[in-house]
Amino acid sequence: MFRINKLTDYAVVLLLDMARAGQVRAAHQIAADTGVPVPTVAKVMKALVRAGLVRSTRGSSGGYVLARPAESIAVADMIEALEGPIALTACVLDADDTCEREGFCPMSGHWNRVNTAVRKALTGITLAEMAARPAPASWRAQPATDPGGVFRRPAPADSGPALA
Known part of the structure; x- marks a missing residue:
C-alpha cells in the first residue's frame, strides 16, 4: 500500500487551514484551530519553512x-x-544501491512510467482546490490529545462540531 506518513498528513491539514485563514498566525493558534498538538505543529512548520511553502515571522x-x-x-x-x-x-529514485536483478528485471523502465503518472496526478491538484472544498460534515477535528490522527469518522452517537 502506498501511504504518506502521519507528519505529511498533518502538513496537509495545517496547510489547508493556513490557506483558508489567509493570515499570519502563531503555532498555538494553528494548533487550536486544527486539533494538531503544538509540538507537532512546530515540527511540521520547520519542514514547511525549509521547503519554501511557509514563511515564518x-x-x-x-x-x-x-x-x-x-x-x-x-x-x-x-x-x-x-x-x-x-x-x-x-x-x-535513481538510487545508489543497484538491484541484483537490474539487468533482467521485467519492470525495468516501467516503474518510471508509473511514478511519472502518480507525480503528474499529485502535481495537478493544488492547495487552493483542496481548500475551496469544505471538509465533509461527517468528519471533525480530534482533540489535540488524541494520538490517533487529525481526523476521524465519528460513531453514529457521536455528535461534535463539524469542520467547515
Whole structure:
C-alpha cells in the first residue's frame, strides 16, 4: 500500500487551514484551530519553512503564513516537503544501491512510467482546490490529545462540531 506518513498528513491539514485563514498566525493558534498538538505543529512548520511553502515571522504579531499563493502549491509539493522525492520504488529514485536483478528485471523502465503518472496526478491538484472544498460534515477535528490522527469518522452517537 502506498501511504504518506502521519507528519505529511498533518502538513496537509495545517496547510489547508493556513490557506483558508489567509493570515499570519502563531503555532498555538494553528494548533487550536486544527486539533494538531503544538509540538507537532512546530515540527511540521520547520519542514514547511525549509521547503519554501511557509514563511515564518518573528515578533509579537509573528507566526506562520503561506510563502506563496495556494494556487501554486501542489499536493506533490506538500508531500515532498516532508518525505522527499516521490518514488514508488528505489528504482525510480535513481538510487545508489543497484538491484541484483537490474539487468533482467521485467519492470525495468516501467516503474518510471508509473511514478511519472502518480507525480503528474499529485502535481495537478493544488492547495487552493483542496481548500475551496469544505471538509465533509461527517468528519471533525480530534482533540489535540488524541494520538490517533487529525481526523476521524465519528460513531453514529457521536455528535461534535463539524469542520467547515
